[in-house]
Amino acid sequence: MKTNRRSFIKHSSAALMGSLLWQNEEASAVTLDSLKNNADEDDEAFWKNVRKHFPLANDFAYLNNGTMGPSPYYVIEAVKKGMMDGDQFGNYGGWENLHAKLAAFVGADEKEIALTHNVTDGINIACWGLPLKKGDEVILTTHEHVGNAFPWLNRQRLHGIVIRTFTPAPTAAETLERIAALINKKTRALAIPHIPCTQGQILPAKEICKLGRDKGLFIFIDGAHGPGMLPLNLKEMDCDMYASCCHKWMLGPKGTGFLYVKKIFSKHYKLIL
Ligand SMILES: Cc1ncc(COP(=O)(O)O)c(C=O)c1O
Structure with a gap:
């Protein structure tokens, strides 16, 4: 586009x-x-x-x-x-049509959008909702915002999951190589920012999702800096969940956000349900 x-x-x-x-x-x-x-x-x-x-x-x-x-x-x-x-x-509401509008804005179906208060809300829903057990591995970058670091670190402490990290490389190909090198039989999920807050680099989200998909992983994208900054088509990106908000680049009201949840994600990944 x-x-x-x-x-x-x-x-x-x-x-x-x-x-x-x-x-x-x-x-x-x-x-x-x-x-x-x-x-x-x-x-x-x-x-x-x-x-x-x-x-x-x-x-x-x-x-x-x-x-x-x-x-x-x-x-x-x-x-x-x-x-x-x-x-x-005593009137309240006004968000009745919001799911459809947000869905059209980010290339999703209306039913795939849940309203949240911010990005961290969505991250926590994704992280704590996953049936991970001791020894299961999750891949993050070394450039996480605390919002996408603490929930996983808490699960590491409470549930014994293992966090593996990579540093985004200067090129998309190298970044993909670094992620691929971390994937093994215990890897269950990727939890990666679309655009890390530390340096603003746009990570190759679509290719990362393809890699994760091919390996049967659950793919979560921290999309704090996607909507309003980039044209988005989440269906094409093919992540399982994408957490974002309306109060950063979309310039919307503070305390508004959304979580995209792919309709059929559970069929694709090999978490033990
Ligand atoms: C990459 C990233 N993820 C998550 C967040 C948290 O966003 P929120 O304050 O909407 O929870 C931020 C905020 O700056 C961010 O930069």
Whole structure:
């Protein structure tokens, strides 16, 4: 899929951001129109226009989207409206159509999306849900965020699983070789970031999934930095689970996330059920 920052903002993030929780149609329409109407401006004017949609202080350059993306006004307004609707009129909900929208955004089926509060939520569901026993091996990188390190380390301590690690290599081929070299008869799962938070390298997720699939492993991807940063097609990627959130690169409300769970994953891997 060919994309650039401008078309990405126009066609994906902006469309989704405006339609997240507590949808505010009016606000999202205004914003989308305003971005579309300015699509022919030169780059400087276009980005100045984008900037106006955020309450970030003028003298402030925010570079930490990998932790929490700043939301534009219409997301903030939609969240406020949702909270007021609850407190004033006892209304709640607004997420009924969200599974389908998220699914379309990440190339999945509606039924494969569960709503969570953040990436770590999804990681914990994946990690603690796996029927691993003493001696079973799980492969991680040496570049994990604590969110994808502690759950597995806790299982190591509590259940005696064995964690094996590799350092992502400069090339995809070398990275795959390093993973392949760690796989043995006791390996049960891969739990690998799509984009490690330490250096921002995009790992060859699709090829890693193919390798794991060929070896009958369960494949979990920490997708903290996927959606909103890259076009995604999780079906094509072919992982079993992919945990992510809407509050980083998608610029959505804080405390919103999702876990992709492949419909038929249990048929493929050789964990003892
Ligand atoms: C690679 C990676 N995984 C997991 C997380 C945890 O994300 P969250 O705060 O949404 O749980 C982060 C947060 O920065 C991250 O960079």
